[in-house]
Amino acid sequence: MMVESASETIRSAPSGQNGVGSLSGQADGGGGSSGGGAAGPAAGGAGRDSAVGADSNGEMSPAELLHFQQQQALQVARQFLLQQASGLSSPGNNDSKQSASAVQVPVSVAMMSPQMLTPQQMQQILSPPQLQALLQQQQALMIQQLQEYYKKQQEQLHLQLLTQQQAGKQQPKEALGNKQLAFQQQLLQMQQLQQQHLLNLQRQGLVSLQPSQASGPLQTLPQAAVCPTDLPQLWKGEGAPGQPAEDSVKQEGLDLTGTATTATSFAAPPKVSPPLSHHTLPNGQPTVLTPRRDSSSHEETPGSHPLYGHGECKWPGCETLCEDLGQFIKHLNTEHALDDRSTAQCRVQMQVVQQLEIQLAKESERLQAMMTHLHMRPSEPKPFSQPVSDSPLPAALRTARPRPLTGGPRLSTLPRCSQLNPVPGSSSFSKVTVSAADSFPDGLAHPPTSAAAPVTPLRPPGLGSASLHSGGPARRRSSDKFCSPISSGKGRRGEARLPPQPEPPLPVTSSCPACLPPELAQNHEFYKNADVRPPFTYASLIRQAILETPDRQLTLNEIYNWFTRMFAYFRRNTATWKNAVRHNLSLHKCFVRVENVKGAVWTVDEREYQKRRPPKMTGSPTLVKNMISGLSYGTLNASYQAALAESSFPLLNSPGMLNPGSASSLLPLGHDDAGAPVEPLPSNGSSSPPRLSPPQYSHQVQVKEEPAEAEEDRRPGPPMGPPNPSTAGPPEDRDLEEELPGEELS
């Protein structure tokens, strides 16, 4: 039953996924052509999305303006990217950084027109700092434009006011008073609108209150940085549309004081409010300041570098100490130049950022809900029923919130994520979960709550539900074409291929129970939360799972749990992977099944495992070649994936990636044959794990079938009994925290 549903899902997905449109076209005509079905949805989605904020014809409401500006920002971002790619300019005009930044952008990007780049692609291409800079620029731009918009409005009103005043000289004072009041009220409302707009932006993370921005654009928006506690007042104030402006002004007290002043004595320059005081949030000060500094340093300070701080390189996974900036730059250029590893890391980071964005959206929504519940309920209608424009704000909230940073366009380009929706598989999943005993919470709970909501926005609107659920296949295709750095390239190919190369190194690090493979270790949080297919093969993951335990053995169920625990992808997607896991366990000699009292556990025969690899290693050179030869985006993408996978490994090759110390410790392990022995296992295992581990390990080395049996006899009860529970137990428990809900379900 379950199987059927799952398979159905999968089947339905394929046709739809391919298509993800826009990109497939540019990437390489080949693969994507089939997806006619999907293209439709995608397009539709884009359309729908754009519809939300696109029709900014005529007069724009603030909400529309916001969208429009987001689009513009996106455009700017694209241009920025283009510039980056072509090395014509660097965002921050950092002297030292210029060369590096220019180099770090994949050359192939330069070949793509800005229009061809989707936000996703940009994410893939730009480094986190670059992205950050980009975002900041977008924010600044948006704020600026918003500011200008309001400024114009103010000026218009001002003019009208003056006109009225002049005219009013001849009119009865009463009339004048009324009109003035009306204008003032209008002004007030407008300013309140500004406030809300900015608040929204802040909520969405679009406004970070950077110094530069603060001093400029924001200045004119006195209430921009209203602290949360002021919100109620704000809303309250707005909520009194019927009242005379004066009243409302009074109500607003602090916040609107400036405004009121402006309104009455409008002649005063719009920028009255002290820049900083407004931007200091009660608790946010530190946080606000920090990013600010970074951003400023990033773009303006020549003496610093976003990737350099506290005397060390902040490149993900690299903490190399550098005496000074010069040295760091040198290090940056040598160790983090444009190569597979760097690009791969970059992509991973992008994924992280993306995930964070999702998270941000989620949290923003939550906050909104909370605030609505706590503050707005009493005066709920007020904020949303603004006299001037009832829709503007709300609309902005609704539309912008979900996708704080990129808005519509981006969504349309995120087909790959279309796998989120677990719906179909959920049933089977839950089933499994339950039986699994351990955790699965997510299977059902997550999707709806955490995943569903936030994710939704990111999904291409167009992708129908069909594409949404996509279990395995879906992910591949969708991801392939564009985005998913990790998963990628072309369906399985990417996955299958990448893993191999990377894996070699994996063993090394992975062997250490405490540590995961670099890539996994570094992004383990990411994979844990992001519905992204990990760039590892099932075999490598299984191995990882097993090696992570003190006694290097896991039951099938525990392996399942590890998967679900470590990767969101395996929580939300169909349970197909379980079959794959079993299949892999049975298929590969490197996995040895050992029976014990408790049941059967699986161990890893490192020797066997290492045996498989050699051949695969050859892959990377090719990738590099591809990279260099500058091929099409599709190819590049593949190479990226490979690079990524490679990066995951331990960067054996690149000392730069690791601390001198760590690197040395890891490197010795070597990924090749030596690997087996190496496994830090011994170290860790011997030390912490019970007596069993040693024997076990030895066992692992043995050949599969027979040994298993013999082994079993040899170490009947003891091996499995105590250790197993203990081993599996702890980790499980750890995660249980997160997955508790799941348990509840069961």
Added chain:
DNA sequence: GGGATACTAAACAAGG
């Protein structure tokens, strides 16, 4: 085109 590897799907069996 063939070989190797990987993934998915599915059938089947054994045991709980």
Added chain:
DNA sequence: ACCTTGTTTAGTATCC
């Protein structure tokens, strides 16, 4: 009868 666990086979995709 159902589920889990294992094994095996088949088909497909990708890379070398």
